[in-house]
Amino acid sequence: MGNIRPLAYKAENAQPVWCPGCGDYGALAALYQAMAELELDPSHTVLVSGIGCSGRLPYFVKSFSFHSVHGRALPIAMGIKLANPNLTVIVVGGDGDGIGIGGGHLPHIARRNPNVTYLMLDNSIYGLTKGQSSPTTPLEQITSSTPYGVKEPPLDPVLLTLAHHASFVARGFTAHVAELAEIIRKGIEHKGFSFIHVLSPCPTFNKNVSFEYYKQLLSPIPEGHDPSDREKAILLSLHQGKMYRGIYFQQQRITQEENLRIVRQNKLNKFADDLTFETLMKHTAF
Numbered sequence: 419m420g421n422i423r424p425l426a427y428k429a430e431n432a433q434p435v436w437c438p439g440c441g442d443y444g445a446l447a448a449l450y451q452a453m454a455e456l457e458l459d460p461s462h463t464v465l466v467s468g469i470g471c472s473g474r475l476p477y478f479v480k481s482f483s484f485h486s487v488h489g490r491a492l493p494i495a496m497g498i499k500l501a502n503p504n505l506t507v508i509v510v511g512g513d514g515d516g517i518g519i520g521g522g523h524l525p526h527i528a529r530r531n532p533n534v535t536y537l538m539l540d541n542s543i544y545g546l547t548k549g550q551s552s553p554t555t556p557l558e559q560i561t562s563s564t565p566y567g568v569k570e571p572p573l574d575p576v577l578l579t580l581a582h583h584a585s586f587v588a589r590g591f592t593a594h595v596a597e598l599a600e601i602i603r604k605g606i607e608h609k610g611f612s613f614i615h616v617l618s619p620c621p622t623f624n625k626n627v628s629f630e631y632y633k634q635l636l637s638p639i640p641e642g643h644d645p646s647d648r649e650k651a652i653l654l655s656l657h658q659g660k661m662y663r664g665i666y667f668q669q670q671r672i673t674q675e676e677n678l679r680i681v682r683q684n685k686l687n688k689f690a691d692d693l694t695f696e697t698l699m700k701h702t703a704f
Contacts, residue, residue, distance in 0.1 A: 428450065434474075458606075467491055471539075472539035491516075517553045532610075532675060540617055542572070542620075549623035575615045577656065585668070588665040617661075638664055640662070
């Protein structure tokens, strides 16, 4: 880390308003640390969020921010990056925001590969609206919207994003702040779309999926795992009865901004080639 301390990125006079024990505090601390390690310039950093408990996170960070509508954080972030590719763009959203109402955007931003980092803070519940089931709520769990238990199998954000050809896919846990900060730092450094599944328990509205629950379920990604092999990453995510922390997959490929720059340059070159004396005479009125 350089001379910048993590709390230098804390927004002045802004105190987080999450419930006591919320996992999002750990995510915020990890983000502060990652930003400090990278020495990000707040004037060239934009945080975009959707709706939900996690959607409040940008308020507590010294940077530019955009609190968007439900499920639309990703296309807004992509537009910001295309408008000014020099900005560092970080998206924060929840499991409902990202793979519920916003699930249709995730496949397309993953394949387009803009240089954007997406932190999905997953508490397996709709916490802001008082405990309804979300796309990642475990099977048969009773919630305020499923009094007879959830009957649909939960979605796996890591597996989904690997299937959508994201160029960086990882998972972190808010109980391991230093490890999560390192994953976030590597995600921001990655040139392309970075998806980080952040397990962030909700002790108020989802007592079943707790910190203890994840501590028993989670392990570091096995040594020797090759993060350049997408097939092996998919098999790792399919492991029954076990979840892994760390980087599942990372591969460099052309970004959306680079593709558009090439298209623009090709059009300029074609225009220059066509700009002959004959064409000028043909299209010029005297």
